[in-house]
Amino acid sequence: QETKIGFIVKQPEEPWFQDEWKFADQAAKEKGFTLVKIGAEDGEKLMSAIDNLGAQGAQGFIVCTPDVKLGPGIVAKAAANNLKVMTVDDRLVSADGKPIEEVPHMGISATKIGEAVGQAIVDEMKARGWKAEEVGAIRVSYDQLPTAVDRVEGAISVLKANGFKAENIFDAPQAKTDTEAALNAATVVLNKNANIKKWVAFGLNDEAVLGAVRASEGVGIAADGMIGVGIGGADSAINEFKKPAATGFIGSVIISPKRHGYETALNMYEWVANGKEPEKLILTAGALAKRDDFEKVRAELGIE
């Protein structure tokens, strides 16, 4: 019987997940199994996707869930369809909010990524000799998405630990998760605080931070007055680094879609084909990439 493994992701349009899929495909080619890629933007689609995998005779699947609280449902659905399950990126939790430990997981905690962003910002501030009290921080937020909250809160905790005052951190809520929405929201923050000349920005991903950086350019704040650090490190960020002149977007915390995609697929294959159970928890680290070293960082992470 052929080996068939599902790979379900919550936002198939996002480059990140495209990359995860790409690397999982690589594993599939190497090991000669079929990889079924399904996008499931919400809980209902996810449940259907699992049924669908069951119907086409898959043996297991890897999932990045649209919501971690779907945990018990996913576990039950998988069991009902007799499918092995692993999670990637986001870890399932049970009704009481505790991680479901029996499901193998590979990922990185949202809070940790956020902290990495915060640290990168603080380091750059030091390098530029900025004092915390003269700097405003733009929190490009999308609070509807729990991961997004965890990330920005992670960044804020580091900023605060380094002397940032709460009243210097300004919320710029995005109406949608695209750059234009972030741009519009950040513009308001900048205009409201025209007296502040030095800014830092962070958010859910590269697109959000790019919005804030574009906003600063729009109101005439030059690159040396803005420190934006994104998350993801895909093309949006790289385009920025490739620009002839440096912009306020100084870096991005890259997480490796290679490990997340390739290794999880491989592990799942070993599990269903050879009965080799994967490790219950593998945490990967994010790496900060900047204008001058992004190619190197990506190479180290095995992307490109």
Added chain:
Amino acid sequence: MTNSFKKILLGDQGLVVIFVLAFALVSVFVPNFLTERNMLGLLQSVVTVGIVACTMMFCLAARDFDLSVGSIVAFAGMVAVMASNATGSIMVGILAALLCGGAVGLINGVVIAKFRINALITTLATMQIVRGLALIASDGRAVGINDPNFYQLALSKLFGIPSPIWVLAILFVVFGFVLNRTVFGKNTLAIGGNPEASRLAGVNVDWTRIWIFTLQGMVCAIAGILLASRITSGQPNAAIGLELSVISACVLGGVSLAGGRAAIAGVIVGVMIMGIAENVMNLLNIPAFYQYIVRGVILLLAVLLDNLRSSALGRR
């Protein structure tokens, strides 16, 4: 083509025929499609859209519009989970959800019928307000279900078929009956055909419209409860964009946006076509980006075929 076959194909139920043909085709050519498991999975995947389409059909038939359904589904699901968590009683949770869904629908209806505010704007507004309420109530995070019995709403089976599918089937039958065989249904269609003439013919137009929206809210609540049970949590972000899927399923099924025309058979077919498209695309492992294109093409093809069919009927 023999004449009697032509008659069936060109008749009122033509879309159904096209659908049956397409279904047969897919069954033959798509591996794993016509298996019991896949059929159950397919049916379960259309439960939410199907349930909400029942009342959306009334809404559109009366020349109205409801964009708030997705938010109500999410909100009612949240309410069901939170209320049953708080009281320890699933029944209370269900009642609370029905009540809240109905209340939102009632507000929609009253604002639209009595204050004569455009339905698009009104339901766009409640769509936002209700989504906001769901987010505020849960602080933007999913709420887990405490009592595992709640899962049984969606997991339990009767004659091997999961209960949500039964609920869907029952609602199709009930609303099909209501549309064709009750005063309420006929009044709905009349209002959509000519609201002023209906009013002058003694139809209680305002009352009918208010009821349609209230029912819509309650039916959304049913969908929300089942969804929460199925995904084992109340999610404030659930069912985003549902309104568009439901409205297109209805329109695909021949419900006129200009009001006055609706049939439950069409709506069922519309819902099923959309569900089968998704199902088959995943079975065939079509890459995500190409799924967009296939989805669009299927939509166009379905209406185009139906159009060719009915223009062959000589009427336009």
Added chain:
Amino acid sequence: MTNSFKKILLGDQGLVVIFVLAFALVSVFVPNFLTERNMLGLLQSVVTVGIVACTMMFCLAARDFDLSVGSIVAFAGMVAVMASNATGSIMVGILAALLCGGAVGLINGVVIAKFRINALITTLATMQIVRGLALIASDGRAVGINDPNFYQLALSKLFGIPSPIWVLAILFVVFGFVLNRTVFGKNTLAIGGNPEASRLAGVNVDWTRIWIFTLQGMVCAIAGILLASRITSGQPNAAIGLELSVISACVLGGVSLAGGRAAIAGVIVGVMIMGIAENVMNLLNIPAFYQYIVRGVILLLAVLLDNLRSSALGRR
């Protein structure tokens, strides 16, 4: 209330008056609102919606519907960036984008007008197909702009006002003129007001509808080019959900979904109300979840006020 004031308030331009009053109120009570910087920021934030609303107004006035605008904006932005990267000429990029946008619009128009397929379904289909194309063309990734001069499209200023705002203003003027003073505009209103009568009067209904959609596509392309320049890259995920914002801005501005009624002043006010709401909510630091509620309430209030105003006019 003096009589002449009453007249203005109850006149055709009543919504404008409500808007001016609201604007004055906000200026006084919201700190930082009435600053030059904020005004420019506000105007820039409505550029995309405003530009697309110009032609959406025609579309709705002709009793049509276009859901594909968001996808076209994203697609055209991608095309502009990719074509100018490939050829090294920004002009070529712009032309290519206009061409592609126009082509999608043309297809919409032909399918809707000639094959008589429901506009909702057609544009829902092209919405998906075009988004799929944008995703496929870019492999789902943002495409960076090679030539920094491209940024100047959005960054350059004339008399201290950024060019996108000028473009918006010019389009408002042009389409306002076209609607009220040209054969095309009047035909559009006639088609929406009474399609049968227009047809019988010899108006080229199909041709007019095709043109409306083609123009819509081209105008979306303009919005897409400016957006790409503004965010310095082509993003396949841009402008998701734009259709709803644009349609509600139009409806808020008094454009009738039932066709036949539209005015550019109303549309401008509709666009501005929505923009100001977002702007003020952020200025006032309203938490994200509450923004949903405020947004909904403002929508309702705006139409409610307008309704009270016009029902005070005595006609319903």
Added chain:
Amino acid sequence: MSFLEFSHISKAYPGVQALSDVSFSVAKGAIHGLMGENGAGKSTMIRVLSGDQHADTGDIVIDGQVQKYASTRDAFHAGVIVIHQELQLVPELTVAENLRLGRFPANAGVIQARQMFSEVGEKLKSAGIDIDPRRKVKTLSIGERQMVEIAKAIMLDARVIALDEPTSSLSSRESEILFALIERLRAEGKVILYISHRLDEVFRLCDSLTVLRDGKLAAHHPSLENVTREQVVAEMVGREISNVWGWRARTVGDVRLKAEAIAGDKLMQPASFEARAGEILGFFGLIGAGRSELMRLVYGADLRSGGTISVDGQAIRAVDPRQAIRAGIVLCSEDRKHDGIIQGRSLEENINISSRRHNTRFGILNPRKEAEIAETYIKKLKVRTPSRKQDILNLSGGNQQKVILGRWLSEQGVRVLIVDEPTRGIDVGAKSEIYEILYQLAEQGMAIIVVSSELPEVMGICDRILVMCGGRISAHIDRNDFSERAILAAALPDKKTPDAIAS
């Protein structure tokens, strides 16, 4: 010499052969009447002429040239203008814009507005139509709209002008304006095709006449000399109708409807009147006299700003049509397109929409009963339709009117029946049958109010006439005192020579 020729025209709709092999021709400078029962195929003929519908077989020949047009635009270019039976106006546009729609005076696509308004204004004035070209059509009354519709005939230099029941919502004064216009066009050498159910008009205006029956040519009269009305009626209906009105004396009972000081926006002063059991009360007036407005106020279709209504001595607080119906008052409105037919729904549903509440249980319909009622009225009113399931939109104008009448005749417990222009667009044969039904209902004790702009009709069937003028009731005339002079005198606002108008 024939200028316009219809040659072997056939046209079928699903289930209906609307026209079969009809041929006739019309000479230049002639007004040609086209008559026939409801559903005989008159409008279909005109639609074929206008390029709106394509004949299955046959040709239209104008001035020796076979016309092959693909759309209404081609028909225009061939010099054909058609005034359709249903109003074809765009409410949101102005009068002038409506009249020039499809042919705006434009320079590089920009409308020459000033030129358009002045030109249209002049043409309207020269035709004796007193309507401001800058008014939006939605602010016009139905009669005024009809005049605008008719004015389309003079906006362009056409060769062939067809008018489909142009006078059906006009009163005598406006009809006169129209007749003068038509005669002027004849003098200019145009070919005019004139459809009407009013024999008087046809005999007064037309030079020649064609009668259609069941989609076939029943008679063609190249000249009207020696043709009698009785003969034409017989050709149309297939039988003789000696007296269309058929009025007979009835015993009149107590006051059924008492309306006191009814006030509303469009009434100049509050109106009071009463109608008795068994009585047929007529309301006559010119367009805009306020009759329809008054009836709508009584029925609760529009908001009353004052006044009381009682039925059989019992005050009723009806503020909307639903309550009025339950109190035994029903109104069959004058504007069947806007206020009557429910588009997209079947005849059966259109008939049963109100009366079905007597046949339901717990809100569930009784399909057998509904079918029975539908069939009863289809038969009784001779509605020409392939089946009761037919979409009402597919019926001919007169047949639609019959269905709407059927809706109200099938109501139970009606004590006051108000019919506003009940026979608009209805053929002579059916008219006399409808009158007969009204008499029977009156004999059963109903109070019947007939609003009509057709003077012979009110005089022919009513027991008593109230005349309205300028939003007030201006006269009250009993059957014994009926005279055209007296009625018209009361109807005319300027009290000028009623003789000029009485024909």
